[in-house]
Amino acid sequence: MNAMSPTPSKAYDLNFARWVYENVDGGDRMALCMQCGTCSGSCPIGTQMDHGPRKLFMMIRAGMKDAVLSSNTLWNCVSCYNCVVRCPRQVPVTYILHDLAHVAVREGYAQAKESDNARFAKAFWWSAAKYGRTDERLVTAKYYFSFGVGEGIKRGMANQKIAMGMVKTKRMHLGMPHKVKNTGELHAILAKAAEMEAKKHGAK
Amino acid sequence: MSETTSRSRTIMVVGGGIAGITAAVEAAEAGHDVVLIEKSPSLGGRVAQMNRYFPKLCHPTCGLEINFQRIKKSKRISVFTFSEVSAVKGGPGGYTVTVKTSPRHVKANCTACGDCAKVATSEVSNAFNYGMDSVKSAYLPHVMAFPMRYVVDPSVVGTPEGEAIKAACPVGAVDLEQKDESFDLEVGAVVWATGWRPYPAANLTAYRWTDIPDVITNVEMERLASVDGPTKGKIVRPSNGEAPKRVALIQCAGSRDLNHLAYCSRICCLASMKHAAYVREQLADATVDVYYIDLRAHDKLESFLNRLKRDPQVNFVKSKPARIEKSEAGGPVVCGENTLTREVYAEPYDLVVLATGMQASLAAEGQPSFAADFDDYGFVFAEGDSIAAGVASGPLDVSMSVQSATAAACRAIRAVTA
Ligand SMILES: Cc1cc2nc3c(=O)[nH]c(=O)nc-3n(C[C@H](O)[C@H](O)[C@H](O)COP(=O)(O)OP(=O)(O)OC[C@H]3O[C@@H](n4cnc5c(N)ncnc54)[C@H](O)[C@@H]3O)c2cc1C
């Protein structure tokens, strides 16, 4: 298995298509896609994707690496699984999009750093990795402040009322963050996983 | 099979659709005794339920009528309606087949005068029209039924209505005492010609056939367009009886789908071309949108497809719709992605027709263990001792079914004369 996806020698490079078939989670089923459009038509936010899964899959087949890895389709998927349930060829669309998002992060594509969903995913993971739990309050704060201190405060103030409502109805708590019993063990497990991942893909 | 078992030269054909009828007639005319076993009250199968059929858009009487005549003339064919096979023992040349029959409650001396129906008061769902309307509890299965004999529904047995029906028959043909029966037949070969059933539209939950009345299936469309159908041949919206102005035909509804039928049903693209033609002939203002993955016109039938492509009121949209939603007025809204323009659409229609595919009847019945070998899709794998004709062997149109039936008759004859 190749560590990184191949650097394209041209805009259309079939080596990228082959790499996706072999390395991306669910990529092996992509050859079965018959371009019917059920996935993109099923997507609740399909109109807000630049390409949508069906077209993205055709772009992968055509070897358009840069266009694929900088597509907002990878980031706008909300994991509703409508497409996976309905796809007549049982292509695991959601898995493929998520794994391609990982590839885009690993390979430093701009969308992967700047998109809203990437920021939120990072904040979510920060809490999950640190405490073994997601703490609504901290995840939200972390996400807001990823846009800068000024923007963070602005967004926080704008949503204060919602936050108070959530506290009142016990949907969000104030005190210490929730965490698992033994965070030390969790951190050791994650460190090991990161080490294995790095060996597999080569860190960047 | 042991050496002492006696050999039979009789051929059994299971299923009396166009394929079973053809196999039976061919074998009989070649000099063999044939038993034809049909589950429903009449021969003719799904072809009898069509409005018209390609390639020439004939009425089903052409094709069926002549074959019914051939059966009548032949002294070698015994027809058992209301019958099914419940067990098969033995092997080629010497099978013992157990046949189960359920009562028609009308004997062979029925003249089809219809006096029984006149006194019947209750109604039962009309299977011939796929339950779109109902018939009297004493009824003729359909206008060209063969045998041309009435049926009395078991629901009236033991009721005053049943007694009235019996009394009304001028030739005493009504027999309310008939019971389920089972008997054994010795035959030398069995031809499976059990055909297909429409893939159940209720399984296609995203297409809402169960709760939006103006979403119908292609087989229902055939009945809607037929003069002997529930609307006397008028294509109307089931919700309000009005003529539709915008009609959508949705291809591959269940076919080519690993969650439903994994294979292409082969005839539904062309069946939908028929449906576009029915609409355009009846309703001058109506437009038809055909939603497709790709259009498959087999054999020499591409000209039929091209004829409709030239019609400016028939549009083709390359897209498999993702779902159908219900508008506020209760009508269907077809939603999906146009794969040529990448536009995500939501189009309201007056009538939506789902091109549901053909599922092998035997597969739907759970592949009885005594029947022949099956392929991965549930069709009979016709090789060796396993003989099949028509759609029981795979998704075929009428002319291909007839060809396969003739081939099956030849193989059955070889099996009983070997
Ligand atoms: C919407 C639609 C439109 C079509 N239009 C056309 C067309 O225009 N032209 C064309 O060429 N083809 C058309 N076809 C295809 C056509 O219907 C088939 O080719 C034809 O019905 C095949 O005949 P058959 O005898 O194999 O099966 P069937 O017609 O299904 O007959 C099978 C018979 O077997 C009986 N049976 C089933 N199970 C049992 C059992 N266990 N025991 C005893 N009897 C049993 C059934 O009651 C039935 O009478 C269309 C199909 C569809 C879905």
Ligand code: SF4
């Ligand atoms: S639904 Fe499946 S087969 Fe259809 S375009 Fe999407 S991935 Fe391809």
Ligand code: SF4
């Ligand atoms: S014949 Fe046409 S509608 Fe039917 S399954 Fe094949 S492609 Fe789909």
